[in-house]
Amino acid sequence: MFRSIKAILIIIVVAAAGLFLLRKLDFIPSWNQVFSAAPLEIDETPVLIKEVRELASLITVTGYDEVVVDSVHADPNQIALRTLTGGLAANPFAPMFDRIVLVAKGQVICGTDLKKMSDSAIRVFDDSASVTIPKAEILDIIINPSGFETFIEEGNWSDQAITAVKIKARQKMRDRAMQQQLLSKANTRAISLMTSMLQASGFEKVTINVER
Amino acid sequence: MKYLIWLLFCPFLLCCGKKLDRVQEVLTIRNMNDLATVEYVVTKIIKTNDNKTWYKIGDRKILMSCQASIKAGIDFSALKPENITINGDEISLQLPPAKMISLSIRPEDISVQYEDVGVFRQSFSQAEKDLLLSQGEEQIKSSIASLGVLNTAETNASVFLTQFLKKLGYKKINIRFGDKAITQPVG
Structure with missing residues (x-):
């Protein structure tokens, strides 16, 4: 034993x-x-070219930003259940509202679209050059899927509703960039860059104007 | 008694207090000196089948399509005075090779084409969809060389700068990217 x-x-x-x-x-x-x-992994699929566009955008300032956006909507099932039963049959712990909170990291790219420069924008006389450049604009606001973090996701959210929240993040980033006067900074920087470039190209007197 | 009430409610206070931490909202501004010369609009299918976990019963499949914009061009900050040679009405520029400037996937350019979730499985959350799309983003980035984006960016940069320098009065313009040489005599 x-x-x-x-x-x-x-x-x-x-x-x-x-x-x-x-x-x-x-x-x-x-x-x-x-x-x-097991981790979620996507299959390898080809990347197809849809369109090729020619650009001439002088990127002068980029703002890196992080914003928080949220949205709340009432859960129709919970509301119907509570209304019909006077609140007796509904789960008291179930939230009445669906809620989503996203943290978005992205960039606001500002610069000058040199394609908008007219033929008369460049005037040269001996060692003097005068160039009129278009005013700076927001060229792009980039918030890619990798830039989004879902902080809270409660209830059912359709893809359209999520897209609307993400567009709200982009608008918020645009507003913040405007508040920070990013375009004014981009204009100043474009003048400085064009001046340096023309001086390096052999011109001693350089005048850069920004279109009104 | 006070401690008893505290102990009773403590788990609720810990679990239900899902408070949003105040995220520091900072806008960092960086000076750039890039000339974007080309934009490629590309499309990609993102698909996965979440059936590799042995204890999860049933399939969970998703198929999404997205459109991305890739911008490429020249970084002028790498251009040094010694890279510009002027000889009368002849100018030579040695530019840095083209680089990818940005990749953008707008939320409105993403659509879920097909989603199949078994009865014992939960549908894909937003965080999971963003994770899958991030992988798609990486695959697009790694395909840039094979798409010829950088070559087109260099060709377009050469065309734009030649026209610009021609307006400044130069007759012969030589533009070189790294080791490659492109000469643009102006007729």
Whole structure:
């Protein structure tokens, strides 16, 4: 009796030591790995060119920004249930409202579209050059999917509703860029860059004007 | 008694107090000196089948399509005075090779085409969709070389700068990107 218990104990200890060793050598997955969900991975698909556009945009200032946007709407199922039953049949812990809070990181790209420059914009006389450039504009506001962080997502949200919230983030970023007078900074920088460029091209007297 | 009430409500206070941390909203401004010369509008299908977890019963599939805009051009900040040579009405520029300036996927250019979720599975959350789209973003970035974006950016930069320098009075314009040379004699 005693011998058989001893034998079982030895087998258990040897098995435990064996498992421990195999785990340490990474031959078997850990307990957490066995029950962890496989990561979501997309399939390789081709990238198709839809359109190619010629540009001449002088990017002078980029603002890196982070904004928080949220949206709330009433959950129609909960409201209907509470209205019909006088609040008796509804789950008191279920939220009455669907809520989403997103944190968006992106960039506001400002610069001058040199394609809008007219033929008469450049005037040269000996070692003097005078250039009139178009005024700076917001060329792009970029918030890519990798820039969004979902902080709270409660209830059911349609893709259209999510898109509307994301567009709100872009508008917020635009407003903040305007408040920070990014366009004025972009104009000043464009003048400075064009002056340096023309001076490096051999002109001693350089005048840069910004279109009104 | 006071401690008993505290102990009773403590878990609720800890769990329900999902408060939004005040995110520091900072706008960082950076000076740039890039000339964007080309924009490629591309499309991509993003699809996955979440059936690799052994203990989850049923499939969960999603297929999304997105449109992205890739802008490329020249970084003028890498241009040094020694990269510009002037000899009378002849000018030579040695420009840095073209680079990708931006990749943009607008939310309105993303659409879910197909979603199939088994009865025992939860539908894809917004965070999961953004995670999948981020992977798509990376795949688009890695395909830039094969799309020829940078070559087109260099060609367009050469055309634009030649026209610009021609207006400034130069007759012979040589533009070089790294080792490649493009000569634009003005007739």
